[in-house]
Amino acid sequence: MKNINVAYIGYGERGRALLELVLEQVDAIGAVCDIYEDRAEACAKAVEESRGVRPAVYTDYKAAIADESVNVVMILTAWESHIPIALEAMRAGKAVALEVGGAYSVEDCWKLVRTQESTGVPFMFLENCCFGRRELMIKNMVELGLFGRIVHCSGGYHHDLREEIAFGVENRHYRLRNYLSRNCENYPTHELGPIARILGINKGNRMVSLTSTASCAAGMHEYILANKSDDEALINAEFAQGDVVTTVIKCARGETITLTLDTTLPRFYSRGFTVRGTKGMYEEATDSVFLDRQEDRAYDWSWVKNKVGNADDYAREYEHPVWKQFLEDGVRGGHGGMDYLELKAFFDALRADAPMPIDVYDAASWMAITALSKISIANGSAPVEIPDFTSGRWEE
């Protein structure tokens, strides 16, 4: 692809966060779209201010996709619309970059796969955490064999979102309605993406089954009582979404993955990224690397405390090449640079007609965790099979 002209769909928080980085890397943003007119207009204004050219403005994504000037569709909308918009775009023969979220049904994930396969358009899943500095450094160390055979990984989306959820009506945010109506691992990909790449999921390995267990939902109600007690509707609302959802995934080669959704209780932010191998480990909680036989076994907290943050020492030798370069050139863009790197990876692959760094099989299998976890929770944590969206090609 030579002349990248984007239909930019969705101008909520995420759309606003990425716009500048996208404008830097594309030839044009020919169309902008949001179901809210004011947002679509704000997006058009921002594009015009940057480029001097006013894009076409839409509130209907179908019209934006149909716009003949555009050949790439970026989807930065509410979770519910991700797959429908992606399907429409692929059917129109446009390349797709899809923001993260979970799927509402396994069938939706199959549609994503089938439509990409039948249309052959480039498709990338914008999982920025796959480009995180530590995530890539640890992937590098794993590939160098430093951790031995990887046996278990865990991660979580530990992010106190109570304010965002409670003010979801005012902010026109999709999380509120989702937390009221659904109980599932609703946002698995930030931690699962980097883990899946380390475990070779869909590339020699695959996820075969999961169980999900949800705690009660207590965090939002207490938050609303304390911070929004004048909101009668919310004071009396029952939230379906459990505060903490624990999902345990089994992989074809015997590895296990534990995911934790944890967004409605007080705490500090973490993705809890942890990688355990027969020769070593990394854990984000203490940002520490532990290599077998290079250090004494440690039994007391004072020893552990000395290890806190020692991953920085390993960075000197094992920083991922992408990040080495990035640090030299100067890190920029949101989320500590991950956003810039994911967009660059997408547009570079698009221009080079190269395979997409995070493809439709990754998207389908990661997003399906949400739909499958909902089934497991509804069935008392019963194990649920995870479909093989590659139809057997993962073994190749």
Added chain:
Amino acid sequence: MKNINVAYIGYGERGRALLELVLEQVDAIGAVCDIYEDRAEACAKAVEESRGVRPAVYTDYKAAIADESVNVVMILTAWESHIPIALEAMRAGKAVALEVGGAYSVEDCWKLVRTQESTGVPFMFLENCCFGRRELMIKNMVELGLFGRIVHCSGGYHHDLREEIAFGVENRHYRLRNYLSRNCENYPTHELGPIARILGINKGNRMVSLTSTASCAAGMHEYILANKSDDEALINAEFAQGDVVTTVIKCARGETITLTLDTTLPRFYSRGFTVRGTKGMYEEATDSVFLDRQEDRAYDWSWVKNKVGNADDYAREYEHPVWKQFLEDGVRGGHGGMDYLELKAFFDALRADAPMPIDVYDAASWMAITALSKISIANGSAPVEIPDFTSGRWEE
């Protein structure tokens, strides 16, 4: 009970670690026992050196229990013999202190409960971690309401035991045979005990179901290849026990508990004790307390790093009374003082004819997790009901 005379059964590592503390607190150790004659003899010698009186020496636990001089039986043996010895002791009308371990069947746990109920003898489960300094401080903070409603707890037995297991024949250690033949959460109580007490398990709450998922078993084989390559039997052995077992428990009041068994991969020691409530949290990984609205929400590692170890600050105000006194008097005994406190709690209750701090219902429900996790793993992580060993009395 006025004259405490102990039959001390089992003189392996644990028996050796506790003997001196027991000798301090009892009137006599009238009988010692180990299936290995040399160990029984060593125990007798140690008792004689301390007290000037040689105890009766047995290799058959039934004979030791039948010894008319003793009224208390302490069980510090291999996991497999815990419940049979406890049953024999209770049937003989002797008080029982039982070291920790998991059960081999749910029926064994029921036998423990029925036999204690029918004999009425004092029974205590020696879960020393219930007396841990941080565990008790956090329990204190929970009871003061500082963490709000507790929604989720997690913990693990993160302990690199590869050497102990690999040299199990030489050391006559029971872990080796267990790791060769069983795949389960084989040692849940160190983390579950303190969590169960915080959640009021068997005292207003109960555990209702669990799922367990085991990773492949790769750690032991690699360890043996590297460290015991002349051991033909072990080089060719297949270990049944997965390296990491994740168990998720659901409680009657909606709380969830996640347990991790993690004993055959390289890492530093931790019990991963974590308590999450609607108003605050504690996590052992960073030894940090986080209280809602008392601190800014934190998004970056530099902030988190500043919190590492801040639980010490809270100790000034919230140290558990038992530990305040212990620190004043001078902490002593193994495992950072926990061993001393658990034994003191047992002998104090025995002398005062008071309820046992950790009773047979705690023992049965905590030990049953092992047997139930085995069933879940064997059935592809299927959810398994956890029996109510109190027969409904947990609600009182």
